[in-house]
Amino acid sequence: MSFSDACIDPQLFGSWFAGDSWSVWRVVDKALFGEPLSDSELAIFTEITGRTEAPSEPASEAWFICGRRSGKDVKASALVAWLATFGAEQMGFLARLVKGETGVVQLLAVDRKQAKVCLSYLRAYFEQPLLAQMVERSTAEGLELSNGLAIEITTNDQRSSRGRTVVGAVFDECAFWRSDDSANPDEAVYKAIKPSMATIPGAMLIGISSPYARRGMLWNKHKKHYGKAGNVLVVQAPTWRMNPTIKRDGPFLTEAYADDPASAAAEYGAKFRKDVEAFVTLEVVEACVEAGIRERGPMDGMSYNAFVDPSGGSQDSMTLAISHRDGLGDDSLIVIDAVREVKPPFSPEAVVRDFCQLLKLYRVGEVTGDRYGGEWPREQFRKQGVTYRLADKTRSDLYREMLPLLNSTRAVLLDDDRAVQQIVRLERKVARGGRDSIDHGPGAHDDIANAVAGALNVSSAGSDKTAWFL
Numbered sequence: 001m002s003f004s005d006a007c008i009d010p011q012l013f014g015s016w017f018a019g020d021s022w023s024v025w026r027v028v029d030k031a032l033f034g035e036p037l038s039d040s041e042l043a044i045f046t047e048i049t050g051r052t053e054a055p056s057e058p059a060s061e062a063w064f065i066c067g068r069r070s071g072k073d074v075k076a077s078a079l080v081a082w083l084a085t086f087g088a089e090q091m092g093f094l095a096r097l098v099k100g101e102t103g104v105v106q107l108l109a110v111d112r113k114q115a116k117v118c119l120s121y122l123r124a125y126f127e128q129p130l131l132a133q134m135v136e137r138s139t140a141e142g143l144e145l146s147n148g149l150a151i152e153i154t155t156n157d158q159r160s161s162r163g164r165t166v167v168g169a170v171f172d173e174c175a176f177w178r179s180d181d182s183a184n185p186d187e188a189v190y191k192a193i194k195p196s197m198a199t200i201p202g203a204m205l206i207g208i209s210s211p212y213a214r215r216g217m218l219w220n221k222h223k224k225h226y227g228k229a230g231n232v233l234v235v236q237a238p239t240w241r242m243n244p245t246i247k248r249d250g251p252f253l254t255e256a257y258a259d260d261p262a263s264a265a266a267e268y269g270a271k272f273r274k275d276v277e278a279f280v281t282l283e284v285v286e287a288c289v290e291a292g293i294r295e296r297g298p299m300d301g302m303s304y305n306a307f308v309d310p311s312g313g314s315q316d317s318m319t320l321a322i323s324h325r326d327g328l329g330d331d332s333l334i335v336i337d338a339v340r341e342v343k344p345p346f347s348p349e350a351v352v353r354d355f356c357q358l359l360k361l362y363r364v365g366e367v368t369g370d371r372y373g374g375e376w377p378r379e380q381f382r383k384q385g386v387t388y389r390l391a392d393k394t395r396s397d398l399y400r401e402m403l404p405l406l407n408s409t410r411a412v413l414l415d416d417d418r419a420v421q422q423i424v425r426l427e428r429k430v431a432r433g434g435r436d437s438i439d440h441g442p443g444a445h446d447d448i449a450n451a452v453a454g455a456l457n458v459s460s461a462g463s464d465k466t467a468w469f470l
Contacts, residue, residue: 050227067239077121307454
C-alpha cells in the first residue's frame with residue numbers, strides 16, 4: 001500500500017487526514033514517492049515546489065518548509081509509521097537487513113516536548129488493528145516491530161544514529177534545533193546519519209520544519225534544490241495553503257502580521273527571515289580560543305575584573321566570568337581567566353557565596369552585572385563583601401562591543417565548548433526602527449556568552465575594579 005493510499009484508508013491514517021483541508025498534503029504524499037499526478041495535482045505541485053515536472057521515483061531526501069499549524073507533526077509521525085511498516089516492504093528495506101540486524105526509523109524532534117507530541121501520534125496510529133498486530137514491544141522512545149524494524153522518536157542528537165542501520169529518518173522542526181555540543185546541530189546530525197543509511201538503498205531522509213534564518217541545513221537545501229529537478233524534493237508553502245482552515249485574511253493571521261510582520265512571514269508565510277543573521281562565525285571564535293586552557297589561576301600583581309549574569313535559580317543558569325587586560329593600548333589582549341556556570345535548580349544565595357569565594361582568590365572586590373532581580377543581587381553580594389555594580393550597557397551592546405575583540409583576536413578565550421557554542425549561536429536582528437539587536441535565538445541560551453562578553457567589556461574599558469582582601 002502506498003503512503004498516499006494509507007493516508008486515506010480508514011483502517012490506517014485516514015481518520016487523521018480526512019477532508020479537503022489535506023488536499024495539498026495529498027499531492028505531497030504522492031510526489032514524495034514518485035506516484036503519477038493528475039493535471040490539477042501537477043499544478044499544485046508546481047506551485048509549492050517551483051518544479052514543472054513531477055518526479056517519477058521516490059525522493060532520497062525531502063525538505064518540507066511549511067508554516068506553523070500546517071499539520072507537520074501529525075504528517076511526520078505518519079511518515080515514520082509507514083516507512084517502518086508497509087514502506088519497509090515496498091521500498092525493499094527488509095531485504096537489505098542481514099540476520100540479526102535491526103533497522104531503525106527515526107524521528108528526531110526539536111525538544112522533548114515536541115518528541116512527546118509526535119510519540120503520541122505514533123502510538124495512536126499503532127492502535128489501528130492492521131498496525132497493532134505488528135507491535136512486539138513498546139518502549140519509552142517508540143516501538144519494536146515484528147518485521148525486525150524499530151521506531152525511535154527522540155530529540156536531535158548526532159550520537160543517536162552512530163552505529164545504527166537507519167532505513168528512514170525525519171528531522172522535525174530542524175530549523176530550530178539547538179545543542180550545547182554543536183553550533184550547527186542540524187548539520188552535525190545530518191553528517192552522522194547519512195553513513196548510517198549507506199547500506200540501505202532507497203533509505204529516505206525527510207526534513208520538515210517552519211523556516212527561520214537564512215542558514216543551516218533547511219536553508220542550504222532550499223537554496224540548492226528548490227525548483228530544480230532531481231531526487232531531492234523541496235516543498236515550500238504557507239500555513240493557509242497547507243491548512244485551508246486557517247485563512248490568510250482571517251483575524252488570527254491578520255493580527256499576527258500586524259504585530260510582527262517579519263516573524264509572521266516566517267512562522268506562517270514559510271519565508272526565510274531576512275532580518276536575522278549570524279553574529280559571528282565559528283572560525284572567528286575558535287581563533288580566539290587558547291587550546292587546552294580550561295582556566296587561568298590568579299597571578300601576583302595582576303588586576304582582575306568580573307561580570308556576573310544572575311538568575312533566580314529556576315530557569316536560567318547563573319554565570320560568572322573573570323578577566324584581565326594583558327598589555328597597554330589598542331594592541332593589548334583581553335583575557336578570560338575563569339568561567340563558572342550553575343544550572344537550575346539552585347539556591348541563588350549559595351551560588352553567590354561560591355562565586356564570591358572565587359572572586360576573592362582573584363582579589364576582585366567589585367563585580368558588574370545587569371539589573372536582573374532588583375536589589376537582591378546587590379544585597380547578596382554585599383553580604384559577602386563584594387560590591388555589585390549595575391552595568392551601564394545592555395546585553396546587546398556588550399555583544400556588539402565584543403565583536404571587534406573577536407575579529408581582531410584581541411579576545412583570548414578559554415577552551416570551553418559551551419561558551420564557544422553560545423557565542424556562535426548569537427543572532428543579529430534588525431528591529432523595526434532600524435537599530436539592530438543581538439541576542440540568542442529561539443530555544444537557545446546565552447548565559448555564559450553574556451558573562452564572557454561583560455567580562456571582556458569591563459577589562460577592555462581599562463577600569464580597575466580590583467579590591468585587595470586582607
